[in-house]
Amino acid sequence: MEKHEYPSFKDKFLMVKSNSFKYSLAYLGCFLGFSLIAIAIVVDIVISKASFNLQNIARLYETNPVHWIILTSPFFLTALFFIMGKMITERELRIDQQLEKEKRQLTLLEQFINALENERFDTSVSSSFDNKKLAGQLESFRDKLYEGKITEERRLWENQGLASFGDLLRRFNGTEKLEDEVIRFLVKYLSCNQGSLFLLNENNSELLQLKACYAFDKKKYVSGCIAVGQGQVGQCFLEGETIYLLDVPQNYIKITSGLGTANPNCIVIVPVKYNEQVTGVIEVASFTKLDNNQVKFLEKCAEAFASVIQSARMNQNVKQLLNESQQQTEELRSQEEEMRQNMEELQATQEQISRQMEENNQVKLLLEARERVLALTTILSESDLYGTITYINPKFTEVSQYRPEELIGKGHNKVRHPDMPKELFKIMWSRIKKGEIFRGVVKNRKKDGGHYWVDAVIVPVFQDGKIIKYIGARYHIIDDMLAEKLYEKQLIALGIESNLILQD
Known part of the structure; x- marks a missing residue:
């Protein structure tokens, strides 16, 4: 009309x-x-x-x-x-x-x-405005402003929550009271209705013990145990991954309020995990759906809490070791007389050690010379267990054209060339995580978009029987045709289909 x-x-x-x-x-x-x-x-x-x-x-x-x-x-x-x-x-x-x-x-x-x-983002340009194209652009700009405002509010909400949670973790020395405070804080900050904290039983590694339960601003004095792998909680602990449920089964859990008993509409189960070591599970239930930002916040809090638990248990082990050390000290005192008698032997040993130190210094100088040679001929890098670069040598920066500060702290995929198939890197990670050495021909990307070929050797470094980092030694292959032939031969041996266009 x-x-x-x-x-x-x-x-x-x-x-x-x-x-x-x-x-x-x-x-x-x-x-x-x-x-x-x-x-x-x-x-x-x-x-x-x-x-x-x-x-x-x-x-x-x-x-x-x-x-x-x-x-x-x-x-x-x-x-x-x-x-x-x-x-x-x-x-x-x-x-x-x-x-x-x-x-x-x-x-x-x-x-x-x-x-x-005035931040009234529900306002639209009046239908009486004739320039419909400009009206559409203005409304699109309004939507971007609204999205930016929501993103900023979520970021501020997350940062404030993490800061408050960090203060909470620092206020308590023991974990017993901290467990109650942690679940109380998470339930209230996420506006959930109920939450539970399960930790691995120190005496039985097959059981998860309910340490704290909080609902409707009140602590629930309940107790219970769940076997590892049993139910959603046990499965979350076993897999170490977050479980997000919207279609909650009937009678899975009941939330009681003044109006009666009802099934929650959303359940999030997060592993209490730090450095890939799972020590427990946090479960929260709510009548309203938790968005991705809230779930990520819960995961970060769980990781921070896991680090506190591991530190507390480590401190407890240290105390136990100190007690044992004191007992050993008493034993050592009784052996003091015997040690005095062995002083002459020790002095002789010291002289031998001095001679050995001189030999070690010579060996050290020899190793330093070898390292200088390697720095001139070999592209070296070190990374942590997740592939994050922690060290590169000058040869690496010379060939890749990146400065050290542009690569350290970044993943190796920054120099990964798009021609490289993902299957090759899956095989590499599979081998080095098992403690095996990986060797292969790899095409890397330079900073200017160009490429260079390397014959790479990735070696896991062990300490106390565990892998602590990876060292990569690469030899620059100048001849592209030779590199491509070696690369194709490698893919055939690994059973990987090549997407590389060979040069004539």
Whole structure:
């Protein structure tokens, strides 16, 4: 249905003004017409030197037909001036109406911009705004502003929560009271209805013991154990991955309130994991759905709590070791006399150690020389267990064109060339995680987008029987054709399909 716009007071005023102007010009034309008639009669009578009377005027019209033409001038000039006035006033009226329309359009834009300044993001550009393309761009800009505001609010919410959670972890020395405070904080900050904390039993590694339970601003004094792998909680501990349930089975868990008992609509089960070591599980239940930002926040809190638990248990082990050390000290005191008797032997041993240290210094100098040679010929790097670069040598920066600060702290995929298939790196990680050495021909990417081939050897480094890092030694293959042939031969041996376009 079309929207009819009624003329405003200003429009009516302009219409009256334009009509007045038209009639004024018409009166002027009529006056000029009669003036022209009078002038023509006076001029002819003066030229003919006749007296001014009706008879002489009548004679002029009889002898000079031009006066009959001039007699029509009042009608002609009145019509002409009226039409001119009408055209001028209509043009002015159109200009005024266009200006008024543009003013209304600017007012609509100002209203929309003011709404955005006041963060009323549900406001849309008025349907009366004519420039639909600009309206669409403005509404798209509004949506981006709204998304940015939501993102910033979520980031601020997460940072404040992590800061508060960190303060909570620092306030408590023991883990017994901390367990209750942790689950209470998480339930309240996430606006959930209930939460539970399960930790691995120190005496039985097959059982998860319920350490804390919190619901509706109250601590629940309940106890229980769940076997590892039993139910969703046990499965979460076993797999070490977050479980997110929206379709909650009936009778899985009940949330009790003043209005009765109901099944939750959302359950999130997060492993308490740090350095890939799972020590427990946190489970929260809510009537409302938790978004991805809240789930990630819960995972970060669980990781921080896991580090505290592991530190506490480590401290407990240290105390136990200290007690054992004290007992050993008592035993050592009883052996002091025997040690005195062995002083001479120790002095001799010290002399031998001194000689050995001199030999070690020579070996050290030899190793340093070898390292210098390696730095000139070999592309070396070290990374942690997740592939994050922790060290590169000058040869690495020379070939890759990256500065050390551009690579350290980043993953090796920064220099990974897009031609390299993912299957090759899966095989590499599979081998080195098992403690095996991986060797292969790899195409890497330079900083300028170019490439270089290397014969890479990745070696796991062990400490106390565990892998603590990986060292990669690479030899630059200058000849691209040779490198491509070796690479294709390698893929055939590994059973990987090649997507590399060989050079002629």
